[in-house]
Amino acid sequence: MSWFESMVERAVAELASSHLLREPKVVEGVRGPFATIDGREVLSFCSNDYLGLSRDSRISKAASKAAAGWGWGAGSSRLMAGTTALHRAVEREIADFLGAGSALLFASGSAANAGLLTATTDEETLVLSDELNHASVIDACRLSRAIVRVYPHGDAEAAEKMLASERAARKLIFTDTVFSMDGDLAPLPALRVAANRHGAELIVDDAHGFGVLGDTGRGGVELAGVAVAARSANLAKAAGSIGGFVAGSRDLVRLLESRARSFIYTTAAPAAVAAAGMEALRLVRVADDARRRVVALGGRLARGVRALGYPVRESPAPFLPVVLGTEEKALVAAAKLWESGFLVPAIRPPTVPKGTSRLRISVTALHAENHVDALLESLAKI
Ligand SMILES: *Cc1c(COP(=O)(O)O)cnc(C)c1O
Numbered sequence: 175m176s177w178f179e180s181m182v183e184r185a186v187a188e189l190a191s192s193h194l195l196r197e198p199k200v201v202e203g204v205r206g207p208f209a210t211i212d213g214r215e216v217l218s219f220c221s222n223d224y225l226g227l228s229r230d231s232r233i234s235k236a237a238s239k240a241a242a243g244w245g246w247g248a249g250s251s252r253l254m255a256g257t258t259a260l261h262r263a264v265e266r267e268i269a270d271f272l273g274a275g276s277a278l279l280f281a282s283g284s285a286a287n288a289g290l291l292t293a294t295t296d297e298e299t300l301v302l303s304d305e306l307n308h309a310s311v312i313d314a315c316r317l318s319r320a321i322v323r324v325y326p327h328g329d330a331e332a333a334e335k336m337l338a339s340e341r342a343a344r345k346l347i348f349t350d351t352v353f354s355m356d357g358d359l360a361p362l363p364a365l366r367v368a369a370n371r372h373g374a375e376l377i378v379d380d381a382h383g384f385g386v387l388g389d390t391g392r393g394g395v396e397l398a399g400v401a402v403a404a405r406s407a408n409l410a411k412a413a414g415s416i417g418g419f420v421a422g423s424r425d426l427v428r429l430l431e432s433r434a435r436s437f438i439y440t441t442a443a444p445a446a447v448a449a450a451g452m453e454a455l456r457l458v459r460v461a462d463d464a465r466r467r468v469v470a471l472g473g474r475l476a477r478g479v480r481a482l483g484y485p486v487r488e489s490p491a492p493f494l495p496v497v498l499g500t501e502e503k504a505l506v507a508a509a510k511l512w513e514s515g516f517l518v519p520a521i522r523p524p525t526v527p528k529g530t531s532r533l534r535i536s537v538t539a540l541h542a543e544n545h546v547d548a549l550l551e552s553l554a555k556i
Contacts (some may be wrong), residue, residue: 185273193501194522204229207540209291209517217545218517219535224386224492226540227414233453240449248442253431256442264451265419265427270542271455272392274421278430279448281440283381283408284310286418288317288378289315290406291436294426295320300342302374304349306356309525311348311379320346327353330364337372340429346403351394352382355534357491362398375403385412385458387490391465395505396489415454417443456527464539468492471537471546477501478550479535494534495521496553504531514552 175183177283188223189195203210206229209218224247227233235389240260250254254489268277280286291314295301301320306327315322325333337345347369349360362378369376380393384407388396395402404422409415420430430437449501472492480486504520511518511533522531537546 175365203427216517220519222411224412232534236453237446237450241446242443252442258445260445260448264448276419276424276427278427283418285436286406287314289436293433298343300345330361351380366400380407413454496533
């Protein structure tokens with residue numbers, strides 16, 4: 175056996191024996207909040223499709239119509255010939271919705287983070303990153319040449335101390351607005367104040383806030399009411415489509431177009447994806463009812479989980495963690511829920527810190543109150 179084959183074999187065996195092997199479930203069909211897996215229809219609580227838009231036929235129709243006119247594949251990267259009028263239109267639409275000068279689409283939110291951070295920082299930039307930031311923010315930090323320091327989760331005071339003590343020509347705080355495995359909010363107002371005191375900038379990843387939080391769905395930034403130098407997010411969660419973006423000044427977008435490698439060296443998303451994004455944004459703008467519904471369902475879930483004795487932080491996010499501890503405990507709990515007809519993912523390291531393996535439960539506007547109540551009843555028995 176070559177070293178390569180034996181290394182792979184050993185790594186897989188180690189992952190399996192420590193309950194860390196991951197395997198995608200294959201979804202055979204969907205119906206509302208239900209998914210059919212292994213021939214069985216279960217109620218799914220693991221979607222980020224908070225407003226239920228991913229199933230909205232108006233989005234898929236917009237995509238089909240554009241695909242019929244433009245073809246499917248973009249055929250080249252954005253800077254070659256992959257930027258269509260539809261790409262520009264959806265970018266204008268994002269900027270308009272967020273009140274930003276401009277916006278730039280990326281293939282994904284992960285690519286947007288990588289492009290944003292690598293194009294705007296250098297060896298003389300200090301980047302402060304929350305310890306529970308999304309993996310793609312962590313990767314963006316690693317990919318940048320910046321001086322990266324990680325501050326304790328949600329601790330604006332600690333971040334401010336680092337801003338005061340670390341020497342760098344330029345300083346930046348980069349945080350998720352809503353933490354993807356904890357559902358809590360970053361202390362944006364306190365971080366803004368800390369940044370201002372030290373001449374630092376604040377940029378945020380609003381992937382879980384965009385479309386669902388704030389009075390009008392403009393996200394975690396709207397909810398906190400703070401100014402940010404730039405934000406990344408995507409159209410793949412509450413907006414029910416696909417693709418990431420950065421919103422900021424016109425010059426920021428011009429810089430990213432010339433310098434963000436994750437924008438430049440990759441094939442453009444199809445025009446149909448841009449068309450789907452346009453329709454998704456239109457629906458996000460008028461989704462007040464769905465937003466109210468999903469926030470109410472999230473509240474119902476949180477109250478129920480608290481009543482079972484699990485600590486759950488106050489948050490308007492439509493998902494929450496049920497922290498159980500070991501990998502095995504989380505897997506056993508997920509398996510029991512599966513047996514009762516619920517799809518709830520077990521989240522294990524390295525997605526979350528060791529010893530904090532958990533269930534991550536999310537609700538969408540497609541759920542009904544009795545769906546949440548039924549899940550809570552089964553959760554009580556795990
Ligand atoms: C999902 C997510 C991303 C990645 O977005 P994709 O479009 O799925 O690549 C980035 N940041 C956060 C906080 C996320 O939750």
